[in-house]
Amino acid sequence: MFEVEARVGKNRLVVRLWGEIDDAEALRVGDAAVAAMDRLRPGFDMVSDLSGVTRVPPQAAGQLRRIIESGRARGFRRVVRVVGRSLEAAVVFERTSRAIGHEAHLAFSLEEAEQLLDGGWP
Numbered sequence: 001m002f003e004v005e006a007r008v009g010k011n012r013l014v015v016r017l018w019g020e021i022d023d024a025e026a027l028r029v030g031d032a033a034v035a036a037m038d039r040l041r042p043g044f045d046m047v048s049d050l051s052g053v054t055r056v057p058p059q060a061a062g063q064l065r066r067i068i069e070s071g072r073a074r075g076f077r078r079v080v081r082v083v084g085r086s087l088e089a090a091v092v093f094e095r096t097s098r099a100i101g102h103e104a105h106l107a108f109s110l111e112e113a114e115q116l117l118d119g120g121w122p
Helices: 023-037 059-073 087-099 110-120
Strands: 002-007 012-020 045-055 079-082 105-107
Touching: 002 023, 012 023, 012 110, 023 059, 045 087, 045 110, 059 087, 079 087, 079 110, 105 110
Parallel strands: 012 045, 045 079, 079 105
Antiparallel strands: 002 012
């Protein structure tokens, strides 16, 4: 399952994933994230919460690449990735990010990610 939210007031994209993500759902996440970016101003931040993911399909890496490239084209700034139960998810997303020259700051909860972006950025 997933949820994508454009927080226009904070100029922030929040993508939350949990459970077992299949290939079709990974594509829907990518579509929803790219569409939500159109509601945000250049310089937006992104939080991707993977803390509840239990399985990551091969399609996820391609969709992550698509989301990051779309974000770059729209001028995003900072990314915080919330990691949790799935070591597999954290590794897949980190490898994909590094392969395209993108780094995300890691957090251990959605609250910590929000705090980082609201003023605690290193």
